[in-house]
Amino acid sequence: MQRVLDLTVSAVLLAGLYATMAYGLGLIYGVLRLVNLAHAGVIMAGAYLGWLLHLELGLDPYLSIPLVAAASFALGVLLYVALVRHLPRGAAGGPSSLLLLFGVWLVLRNVAYLLFSGNDQVIRTTYSTRSLPLLGGFVSLNRVAVFAVAVVVPVALHLLLKRTFAGRAIRAVAQNADSCTLVGVDVERVYALTFGLGTALAGLAGLLSATLFSFNPAFGASELLKSFVVVVLGGLGSVLGTFLAALVLATVEVFAILVLPSYLTGAVGFIMLVAVLVLRPGGLFGQRVLA
16 A cells, blocks of 8 residues: 555656646747647756756756746747747647757757766755655655656646736637737747747756756657657646646556566557547647637
Protein backbone atom coordinates (compact mmCIF):
# COMPACT_ATOMS: atom_id res chain seq x y z
CA MET A 1 0.00 0.00 0.00
CA GLN A 2 2.82 2.42 0.86
CA ARG A 3 4.45 1.68 -2.51
CA VAL A 4 1.25 2.56 -4.34
CA LEU A 5 0.99 5.77 -2.33
CA ASP A 6 4.61 6.67 -3.11
CA LEU A 7 4.03 6.04 -6.82
CA THR A 8 0.89 8.19 -6.74
CA VAL A 9 2.81 11.09 -5.20
CA SER A 10 5.58 10.66 -7.78
CA ALA A 11 3.05 10.67 -10.60
CA VAL A 12 1.40 13.89 -9.41
CA LEU A 13 4.74 15.66 -9.02
CA LEU A 14 5.93 14.44 -12.43
CA ALA A 15 2.67 15.57 -14.02
CA GLY A 16 3.45 19.14 -13.00
CA LEU A 17 6.70 19.07 -14.98
CA TYR A 18 5.05 17.41 -18.00
CA ALA A 19 2.28 20.00 -18.04
CA THR A 20 4.77 22.87 -17.86
CA MET A 21 6.68 21.40 -20.80
CA ALA A 22 3.51 21.14 -22.87
CA TYR A 23 1.84 24.51 -22.23
CA GLY A 24 4.04 26.43 -24.65
CA LEU A 25 3.63 23.87 -27.42
CA GLY A 26 -0.14 23.85 -26.95
CA LEU A 27 -0.43 27.65 -26.82
CA ILE A 28 1.47 28.16 -30.07
CA TYR A 29 -0.51 25.47 -31.84
CA GLY A 30 -3.81 26.76 -30.48
CA VAL A 31 -3.23 30.23 -31.94
CA LEU A 32 -0.88 29.86 -34.89
CA ARG A 33 -1.81 26.26 -35.84
CA LEU A 34 1.89 25.57 -35.93
CA VAL A 35 3.79 22.57 -34.53
CA ASN A 36 6.84 24.20 -32.96
CA LEU A 37 9.68 21.71 -33.31
CA ALA A 38 12.07 24.38 -31.99
CA HIS A 39 10.34 23.75 -28.63
CA ALA A 40 12.97 21.08 -27.91
CA GLY A 41 15.87 23.44 -28.56
CA VAL A 42 14.37 26.13 -26.34
CA ILE A 43 13.91 23.64 -23.50
CA MET A 44 17.61 22.80 -23.82
CA ALA A 45 18.55 26.50 -24.02
CA GLY A 46 16.50 27.27 -20.90
CA ALA A 47 18.36 24.55 -19.01
CA TYR A 48 21.75 25.93 -20.03
CA LEU A 49 20.78 29.53 -19.28
CA GLY A 50 19.64 28.60 -15.76
CA TRP A 51 22.84 26.60 -15.29
CA LEU A 52 25.02 29.54 -16.41
CA LEU A 53 23.21 31.98 -14.13
CA HIS A 54 23.74 29.61 -11.23
CA LEU A 55 27.36 28.78 -12.10
CA GLU A 56 28.60 32.27 -12.96
CA LEU A 57 26.41 34.50 -10.79
CA GLY A 58 25.45 32.10 -8.01
CA LEU A 59 21.77 32.79 -8.71
CA ASP A 60 19.32 30.29 -7.29
CA PRO A 61 17.53 28.52 -10.18
CA TYR A 62 14.09 29.40 -8.87
CA LEU A 63 15.07 33.05 -8.48
CA SER A 64 16.34 33.03 -12.05
CA ILE A 65 12.90 32.07 -13.42
CA PRO A 66 12.02 35.68 -14.44
CA LEU A 67 15.35 36.09 -16.25
CA VAL A 68 15.10 32.79 -18.10
CA ALA A 69 11.47 33.43 -19.02
CA ALA A 70 12.25 36.97 -20.25
CA ALA A 71 15.23 35.79 -22.34
CA SER A 72 13.16 32.96 -23.81
CA PHE A 73 10.31 35.36 -24.58
CA ALA A 74 12.71 37.66 -26.42
CA LEU A 75 14.08 34.67 -28.36
CA GLY A 76 10.56 33.62 -29.32
CA VAL A 77 9.60 37.09 -30.56
CA LEU A 78 12.87 37.28 -32.52
CA LEU A 79 12.25 33.89 -34.12
CA TYR A 80 8.75 34.89 -35.12
CA VAL A 81 9.73 38.28 -36.54
CA ALA A 82 12.83 37.01 -38.32
CA LEU A 83 11.60 33.65 -39.58
CA VAL A 84 8.11 32.39 -38.84
CA ARG A 85 6.12 35.38 -40.11
CA HIS A 86 7.73 35.00 -43.52
CA LEU A 87 6.18 31.60 -44.08
CA PRO A 88 3.62 31.53 -46.91
CA ARG A 89 0.09 32.25 -45.73
CA GLY A 90 -1.67 28.99 -44.93
CA ALA A 91 1.64 27.12 -44.55
CA ALA A 92 1.76 27.36 -40.75
CA GLY A 93 0.92 23.71 -40.22
CA GLY A 94 2.62 22.44 -43.35
CA PRO A 95 6.05 21.03 -44.17
CA SER A 96 7.57 24.51 -44.59
CA SER A 97 7.08 25.37 -40.92
CA LEU A 98 8.15 21.92 -39.77
CA LEU A 99 11.41 22.12 -41.73
CA LEU A 100 12.05 25.71 -40.65
CA LEU A 101 11.57 25.06 -36.94
CA PHE A 102 13.41 21.74 -37.10
CA GLY A 103 16.32 23.70 -38.56
CA VAL A 104 16.12 26.20 -35.69
CA TRP A 105 16.26 23.29 -33.25
CA LEU A 106 19.38 21.91 -34.97
CA VAL A 107 21.05 25.33 -34.90
CA LEU A 108 20.37 25.76 -31.17
CA ARG A 109 21.66 22.26 -30.44
CA ASN A 110 24.87 22.69 -32.43
CA VAL A 111 25.55 26.11 -30.92
CA ALA A 112 25.27 24.43 -27.50
CA TYR A 113 27.74 21.74 -28.60
CA LEU A 114 30.20 24.44 -29.69
CA LEU A 115 29.84 26.42 -26.47
CA PHE A 116 29.51 23.70 -23.85
CA SER A 117 30.72 20.43 -25.49
CA GLY A 118 28.64 17.31 -25.08
CA ASN A 119 29.26 16.74 -21.37
CA ASP A 120 26.31 16.27 -19.05
CA GLN A 121 25.59 19.15 -16.70
CA VAL A 122 23.27 19.55 -13.73
CA ILE A 123 22.18 22.41 -11.50
CA ARG A 124 23.24 21.54 -7.96
CA THR A 125 22.19 23.67 -5.02
CA THR A 126 22.58 23.35 -1.27
CA TYR A 127 19.11 21.79 -1.08
CA SER A 128 19.34 19.47 -4.10
CA THR A 129 19.63 16.40 -1.88
CA ARG A 130 17.08 17.44 0.72
CA SER A 131 13.72 15.74 1.03
CA LEU A 132 10.43 16.36 2.76
CA PRO A 133 8.20 13.84 4.57
CA LEU A 134 4.91 13.37 2.72
CA LEU A 135 2.17 10.75 3.27
CA GLY A 136 4.49 8.33 4.99
CA GLY A 137 7.33 8.72 2.51
CA PHE A 138 9.92 11.26 1.45
CA VAL A 139 9.98 13.40 -1.68
CA SER A 140 12.72 15.58 -3.10
CA LEU A 141 12.47 19.25 -2.16
CA ASN A 142 13.26 20.13 -5.77
CA ARG A 143 10.32 18.07 -7.03
CA VAL A 144 7.97 19.86 -4.63
CA ALA A 145 9.32 23.23 -5.76
CA VAL A 146 8.89 22.29 -9.43
CA PHE A 147 5.33 21.19 -8.76
CA ALA A 148 4.60 24.47 -6.97
CA VAL A 149 5.80 26.41 -10.02
CA ALA A 150 3.78 24.06 -12.24
CA VAL A 151 0.63 24.97 -10.28
CA VAL A 152 1.27 28.70 -10.58
CA VAL A 153 1.93 28.60 -14.34
CA PRO A 154 -1.52 27.43 -15.54
CA VAL A 155 -3.25 29.80 -13.11
CA ALA A 156 -1.21 32.72 -14.45
CA LEU A 157 -1.81 31.58 -18.02
CA HIS A 158 -5.55 31.28 -17.41
CA LEU A 159 -5.71 34.76 -15.87
CA LEU A 160 -3.71 36.18 -18.76
CA LEU A 161 -6.00 34.67 -21.37
CA LYS A 162 -9.26 35.46 -19.57
CA ARG A 163 -8.68 38.74 -17.70
CA THR A 164 -6.38 40.85 -19.87
CA PHE A 165 -6.86 42.67 -23.16
CA ALA A 166 -3.86 40.86 -24.64
CA GLY A 167 -5.31 37.52 -23.57
CA ARG A 168 -8.69 38.32 -25.11
CA ALA A 169 -6.92 39.32 -28.31
CA ILE A 170 -5.02 36.02 -28.34
CA ARG A 171 -8.25 34.06 -27.89
CA ALA A 172 -10.01 36.06 -30.58
CA VAL A 173 -7.19 35.55 -33.09
CA ALA A 174 -7.15 31.84 -32.26
CA GLN A 175 -10.83 31.63 -33.20
CA ASN A 176 -10.82 33.79 -36.34
CA ALA A 177 -7.78 35.80 -37.38
CA ASP A 178 -9.42 37.26 -40.48
CA SER A 179 -12.31 38.74 -38.51
CA CYS A 180 -9.85 40.23 -36.02
CA THR A 181 -8.04 41.95 -38.89
CA LEU A 182 -11.32 43.50 -40.04
CA VAL A 183 -11.97 45.07 -36.62
CA GLY A 184 -8.48 46.50 -36.28
CA VAL A 185 -6.62 43.90 -34.20
CA ASP A 186 -2.93 43.73 -35.08
CA VAL A 187 -2.84 40.01 -35.78
CA GLU A 188 0.90 39.92 -36.46
CA ARG A 189 1.61 41.51 -33.08
CA VAL A 190 -0.66 38.95 -31.39
CA TYR A 191 1.13 36.13 -33.21
CA ALA A 192 4.52 37.49 -32.08
CA LEU A 193 3.26 37.80 -28.49
CA THR A 194 1.89 34.26 -28.56
CA PHE A 195 5.07 32.79 -30.01
CA GLY A 196 7.06 34.66 -27.37
CA LEU A 197 4.84 33.38 -24.55
CA GLY A 198 5.03 29.80 -25.81
CA THR A 199 8.80 30.04 -26.08
CA ALA A 200 9.04 31.55 -22.58
CA LEU A 201 7.09 28.59 -21.20
CA ALA A 202 9.46 26.19 -22.98
CA GLY A 203 12.50 27.95 -21.50
CA LEU A 204 10.92 27.79 -18.05
CA ALA A 205 10.30 24.07 -18.50
CA GLY A 206 13.95 23.59 -19.42
CA LEU A 207 15.09 25.42 -16.29
CA LEU A 208 12.80 23.33 -14.07
CA SER A 209 13.95 20.12 -15.74
CA ALA A 210 17.59 21.06 -15.14
CA THR A 211 16.96 21.18 -11.38
CA LEU A 212 15.88 17.53 -11.49
CA PHE A 213 17.83 15.86 -14.30
CA SER A 214 21.21 16.11 -15.99
CA PHE A 215 21.23 17.66 -19.46
CA ASN A 216 23.45 18.16 -22.52
CA PRO A 217 22.95 19.74 -25.96
CA ALA A 218 20.81 16.78 -27.06
CA PHE A 219 18.44 17.46 -24.17
CA GLY A 220 14.89 18.33 -25.19
CA ALA A 221 14.16 15.65 -27.77
CA SER A 222 12.27 13.28 -25.47
CA GLU A 223 10.72 16.29 -23.72
CA LEU A 224 9.34 17.48 -27.08
CA LEU A 225 7.82 14.07 -27.74
CA LYS A 226 6.22 13.92 -24.31
CA SER A 227 4.93 17.47 -24.71
CA PHE A 228 3.35 16.46 -27.99
CA VAL A 229 1.73 13.44 -26.36
CA VAL A 230 0.32 15.60 -23.56
CA VAL A 231 -1.05 18.24 -25.94
CA VAL A 232 -2.73 15.67 -28.18
CA LEU A 233 -4.14 13.68 -25.25
CA GLY A 234 -5.50 16.83 -23.62
CA GLY A 235 -7.11 18.31 -26.70
CA LEU A 236 -5.25 20.82 -28.85
CA GLY A 237 -5.43 24.31 -27.41
CA SER A 238 -6.93 23.33 -24.05
CA VAL A 239 -5.03 24.57 -20.95
CA LEU A 240 -7.06 22.49 -18.49
CA GLY A 241 -6.96 19.48 -20.78
CA THR A 242 -3.18 19.76 -20.99
CA PHE A 243 -2.85 19.58 -17.20
CA LEU A 244 -5.20 16.59 -16.93
CA ALA A 245 -3.46 14.81 -19.80
CA ALA A 246 -0.09 15.36 -18.13
CA LEU A 247 -1.49 13.72 -15.00
CA VAL A 248 -2.76 10.76 -17.05
CA LEU A 249 0.57 10.33 -18.86
CA ALA A 250 2.64 10.62 -15.68
CA THR A 251 0.39 8.17 -13.82
CA VAL A 252 0.56 5.59 -16.59
CA GLU A 253 4.34 5.91 -16.90
CA VAL A 254 4.98 5.71 -13.15
CA PHE A 255 2.68 2.76 -12.52
CA ALA A 256 3.95 0.95 -15.62
CA ILE A 257 7.11 0.06 -13.68
CA LEU A 258 5.00 -2.40 -11.70
CA VAL A 259 4.46 -4.55 -14.79
CA LEU A 260 7.08 -3.49 -17.34
CA PRO A 261 10.89 -3.19 -17.41
CA SER A 262 12.05 0.37 -16.80
CA TYR A 263 13.35 0.79 -20.36
CA LEU A 264 9.84 0.19 -21.76
CA THR A 265 7.87 2.58 -19.57
CA GLY A 266 8.64 5.53 -21.85
CA ALA A 267 6.86 3.79 -24.72
CA VAL A 268 3.57 3.57 -22.82
CA GLY A 269 2.71 7.20 -23.49
CA PHE A 270 3.19 6.80 -27.22
CA ILE A 271 0.99 3.72 -27.26
CA MET A 272 -1.67 5.86 -25.58
CA LEU A 273 -1.10 8.56 -28.20
CA VAL A 274 -1.72 6.15 -31.07
CA ALA A 275 -4.84 4.80 -29.39
CA VAL A 276 -6.25 8.30 -28.79
CA LEU A 277 -5.51 9.42 -32.36
CA VAL A 278 -7.38 6.39 -33.67
CA LEU A 279 -10.29 6.33 -31.22
CA ARG A 280 -10.68 9.97 -30.15
CA PRO A 281 -8.75 12.37 -32.41
CA GLY A 282 -9.97 15.42 -30.45
CA GLY A 283 -8.10 14.25 -27.36
CA LEU A 284 -9.26 12.62 -24.14
CA PHE A 285 -10.86 15.84 -22.93
CA GLY A 286 -12.11 17.21 -26.22
CA GLN A 287 -10.62 19.71 -28.60
CA ARG A 288 -11.09 23.32 -27.55
CA VAL A 289 -9.45 26.60 -28.39
CA LEU A 290 -7.53 27.99 -25.40
CA ALA A 291 -10.19 26.89 -22.92
